Amino acid sequence: MDIQPGDQLEADVFNHFGVLILQKDQELSSSAIVKLMQHGIDYIDIRPHEVNVQVPKAELFPPQVQKMKALFDSAVDSFESLFEDVLIKGTFDNEQVDRTIDPIVNQLAAQKDVVSLLLLLNDNNDNYTYNHSLQVGMLSYYIAIWLGYPQEDAYLAGKAGYLIDIGKCKIPQDILHKPGKLTPEEFEEIKLHTTYGHEIILNSTGDELSALIALQHHEREDGSGYPKGLHGSEIHPFAKIAAVADVYSAMTSNRIYQSKKELLTVLRELNELSFGKLSPEPTQVLINHLIPNFIGKKVLLSSGEIGSIVMTNQSDFFRPLVKADSRFVDLSKMRDIAITEVYL
Structure with missing residues (x-):
């Protein structure tokens, strides 16, 4: 359920009978994902996404x-x-x-x-x-x-x-x-x-x-x-x-x-x-x-998302709530994500 169109296969995918379904390096389309589901494939290996985010440079401070x-x-x-x-x-x-x-x-x-x-x-x-x-x-x-x-x-x-x-x-x-x-x-x-x-x-x-x-x-x-x-x-x-x-x-x-x-x-x-x-x-x-x-400061997350700190968590001052483009990221609960840089 976590795969998305555009993900790239890290290894060949075989069904339960050993029949090759999809080849290594193939980029997954929507139809390919449906095919995996039809064959009852529970898990596949995909290449890690490369995070290449250009952090905006604070040209002008307040x-x-x-x-x-x-x-x-x-x-x-x-x-x-x-x-x-x-x-x-x-x-x-x-x-x-x-x-x-x-x-x-x-x-x-x-x-x-x-x-x-x-x-x-x-x-x-x-x-x-x-x-x-x-x-x-x-x-x-x-x-x-x-x-x-x-x-x-x-x-x-x-x-x-x-x-x-x-x-x-x-x-x-x-x-x-x-x-x-x-x-x-x-x-x-x-x-x-x-x-x-x-x-x-x-x-x-x-x-x-x-x-x-x-x-x-x-x-x-x-x-x-x-x-x-x-x-x-x-x-x-x-x-x-x-x-x-x-x-x-x-x-x-x-x-x-x-x-x-x-x-x-x-x-x-x-x-x-x-x-x-x-x-x-x-x-x-x-x-x-x-x-x-730190409230209002922009941050780069290890997930590659850019957001801003909107609230500190009383339970963990050092892992605040961050508003990214498409979601709120509560770092006190989402321990696998971290702030990699703080900027204006």
Whole structure:
């Protein structure tokens, strides 16, 4: 009952007496399907349908989001120049950081659709390291605001998030951009970016808070992080915020060794990490504030259908109700279908 005209046979079809009914590779017509039914054929093998859907490119983001693009591009360029300054001089200009962050923070308070901002940032895949730093800074600011910190503290959290990876400029480029799996020795070298960042920030600005966040942003609640294996209460609250922002941005971005993951899938994985690895408070506040932003967003489903999210499911926030062209797809019930991409 599932076959349709146009399906192509994967194998020859024989009836119960061993007589050939239809040949392999044949494209099924309506009369061929009737013939199968007349011979009492219950099952046949058909070739899997190739999904080749061109996802519409969001050429124009909403005006309130689009005006952030110039600020984002400037911030990415600024971080690149910070990297170059540290490579040449060993320090960076703290005032340049504030000049970069101030105009962005002034605009973020009015931006309620944070998912669109993330999609705008993900639309630029030119350089992971610099783009990632901006995302972490932005998300750290938002998480601090959502947790109830005053504006001044949220700014400090965002600035610290923006700077957490400055120590990567001292990691050898062949390790930092290695496409394959790192050796244990190479991973130990990568881990040094936290201590490098701590030193660079202190030497450049004397900002002990930002330096501490850079040092601790890979620490984990259960003590499995680095560089010191700290446990929950030993980790600064802003480092816990930066850790959540860092993991979310990394998982939703294209990297040399890993393709980006779909945004809702990453939120589900963050939720799982909040039981032992990431601090639950900043993780859950991020999830709770981003989930409503997905309503109305267009999605590509693994079935090849394009639709839009119309409602979140209370039983499973990460598998919403999607309105496709010809039907509603309740992903909380239709577990064999998944969202493969979210876009505007």
